[in-house]
Amino acid sequence: AQSVTQLDSHxxxxxxxxxxxxxxxSSSYSPSLFWYVQHPNxxxxxxxxxxxxxxxxxGINGFEAEFKKSETSFHLTKPSAHMSDAAEYFCVVRGPYSGGYNKLIFGAGTRLAVHP
Amino acid sequence: GAGVSQSPRYKVAKRGQDVALRCDPISGHVSLFWYQQALGQGPEFLTYFQNEAQLDKSGLPSDRFFAERPEGSVSTLKIQRTQQEDSAVYLCASSFDRSSYEQYFGPGTRLTVT
Incomplete structure (x- = not known):
């Protein structure tokens, strides 16, 4: 089964x-992985x-991620945080192909706080 | 062009009331998804439409939940006899075609059941 685990909640x-x-x-085959961001409202x-x-x-706004099959990881990075980056971030894996479509399977989210 | 829109943005319902949540997908998008996001959690899949056909409703938590998309564009998620555990943000997403993996999300409807 497809799943993602975000290692830090904050x-x-x-x-x-x-x-x-x-x-x-976690994936039984080569996964498609995504990062989504959710700003308040x-x-x-x-x-x-x-x-x-x-x-x-x-990706957008200077973010990037590296797929490492040996570590089953897809960490999100950015060299320099900006105040506007404060938001909730979700790691997402595409679900199994079924009936001609893919649903998304989300992690629990990581809340990023940026301090001056 | 406009993105995915949802209405109302906020809904407060007394326990036992019926509610209807509306989603307007991006024009021309074939696929439409509903997700439920409980407080402090990631969104969870509820149901999927391809045009007007509901191809997957495996995520609907109970038979009180019902979704429709009669003309293949606007969709409505209806919850009958709401319970406190139904309190969540309900997200709608659309994608261009059935094989597209990129989904565009609306702002969500925050439902609070008192």
Missing amino acids: VSVSEGTPVLLRCNY KGLQLLLKYTSAATLVK
Whole structure:
């Protein structure tokens, strides 16, 4: 079965310092993985996606993630945090292909706080 | 172009009341998904439509939950005889076609059952 585990429920960083949000996945086949961000009172927004092409994936707003099969990980990073990065981040795996579609399976989320 | 819209944004219902939550997907999107997000949790899949056909309702928590998309565009999620455990944010997402993995989410409807 497909699943993701986000290793930290809360992460706090200072503005200008690096961000690391950790995610491990479980999949019986080559997964498609995503990171979504959720700002208060706004819809979920896709940050980046991995679909078996390059293992280092670049997304919007300076975020990137690296797919590591040997570690079953897909950690999200950013070199320098900005105040506007404060939000909830979800690691997501595409569910098994069934009936011609894919549902998304979300992790529990990591709340990122950025301090001045 | 407009994104996915949902209404109402907030709904307070007394226990036992029926509620209806509306989703307007992006125009032309074939696939439509409903997810439920409990407080402090990630969204969980409820049901899926391809055009007007409901192909998967395996995530609906009980037979009090009902969803429809009669003309293949707007969708309504109905909850009958609401219970406190139904309190959550209900998210709607759409995607261009059935094989597309990129889903576009609406802002959600926050349902509070008192």
